[in-house]
Amino acid sequence: MKIVTQVKLLPTSEQASALEFTLRTVNEAACWVSGVAFKRGVPREYELRKHTYAELKARGLGAQAAQHTIKKVRDAYTTLKANIRAGNLGRSGSKRRARADSKQITFRPDAAQPFDDRCLSWQLDRQTVSIWTTAGRLKGVRFACSPDALKTLRDHRRGESDLIRRDGVFYLIATCDVHEKPLNENPAAFLGVDLGIVNIATTSDGRRHTGRGLNRHRKRQLDLRKKLQAKGTKSAKRLLKKRARKEARYAADVNHRISKSIVTTAERTGRGVALEDLSGIRNRVRLRKDQRTNLHSWSFHQLGRYIAYKAKRAGVPLVYVHPAHTSRQCSECHHIDRKNRSSQSEFACRACGVIMHADYNGSRNIARKGEEAWTAGRQSCVPEPA
Structure with missing residues (x-):
């Protein structure tokens, strides 16, 4: 590769x-x-x-x-x-x-x-x-x-x-x-990864890569840019130019570390990685004006690209699944209901009563969908028995 x-x-x-x-x-x-x-x-x-x-x-x-x-x-x-x-x-x-x-x-x-x-x-x-x-x-x-x-x-x-x-x-x-490792054609299972803004990535193992530090960094940079732009002096413009791309570099470093952790975990345990296909989400989602900055600074596509090339280099299978109902479906009984998502962080199933972190529940659904998608693809390659 x-x-x-x-x-x-x-x-x-x-x-x-x-x-x-x-x-x-x-x-x-x-x-x-x-x-x-x-x-x-x-x-x-x-x-x-x-x-x-x-x-x-x-x-x-x-x-x-x-x-x-x-x-x-x-x-x-x-x-x-x-x-x-x-x-x-x-x-x-x-x-x-x-x-x-x-x-x-x-x-x-x-x-x-x-x-x-x-x-x-x-x-x-x-x-x-x-x-x-x-x-x-x-x-x-x-x-x-x-x-x-x-x-x-x-x-x-x-x-x-x-x-x-x-x-x-x-x-x-x-x-x-760079030489790639041979692809693991028979993964033991799939590591589901739920991508978000509050938690950048949550895996089906229960590990949460929180976005608190990154979001604070972005807010500091945004506030500083506003102050410097309001001043408009030569020294302010010089400092603005000096700090250009600082936020992007910081976010890229965070995404590199998260993607390395995810792929390393999957490689060590003999599993594949399952991600949501979030292409076009910015055009589909309608948010209030005060929420748009967080959505449009969300670098999920960059994190997905980093996971993809690291997985390819390590020989880890990677599948993309449709994101429909991953946040509303119970990962235990598979019941789908909008009211299951009681808050941003809490999932409470209306059918079986299970309670867990909402992002963890979503990542488990993504892992299950990833395994089903991989199995379906593998089965299509197996000849019919004589």
Whole structure:
């Protein structure tokens, strides 16, 4: 499986200027290529190359950089068409879809630019890279990363790496091809995971990963942003810029730790993982204005992605189940009633009288549904007896 590893570049001032100018140049060229592609109806990459390659060379791009710029533009249009076909930009006739389809794709000056092994070489022992720029080859550009990331780069790095500039800092995002463990085709059971806002994740083992700390952090960040935005001074704006993405990084770290705990538990006990399919929940749910911030900052999709790739890497089966009635159905007698959910945290069955934490009850229902879905899929592969 392919994963990415990010390292932070530590260039000198001269190297930083060369990298910045290179990114700006290739992205300006990509915008020009995008205009040509849009006018010509987005031709195939080989045909697009015939119309743009000579001009890109004249703009100072090397042969490989020109090829990657053309491919980047063509891939961007391919992704746009795929999103339109999948309905991710709205239904046919919607303003958002029409707006996306009626103009050419543009690239930010700091947008990522791919580099292959001809344009970029790694010296992992010295923690430096040698990279092509429009000003010539830069050698000995230092980078910093964790020991785990360095080991991953040394053992598994394959293919291209992307150079990106974010908040004035340069990063290299390297593609790594990591070996997967064989999938456990016969899991002993399934570990159900109920995702929520108050409790980020509750497992059918009864473990609750509470969201109290994350929600407090988000509230502090929100209050601080309001105060700084109200001031509007230069120092306030500077501090706002400095704290940008701080909340997102904190939430990502929390989700990484939770997903690692869930997958490790499932792998150790020989079980699979069952999750709810919550796609589209933000469009389905209607909430009061004061509740919308919590819903739209809820990073359930990110947590689901982290669980998915960690499970795949560990060979742990993962299934998604329909979320219908998981919070209203009793996990003991399977009775469904809206009144069973007496509060946000308490579940009291009207039929059998069992009382338990509502999220724990939901996770048990998800585990049962996951096992049923996996068994149904497995049975469909078994030939009929003679």
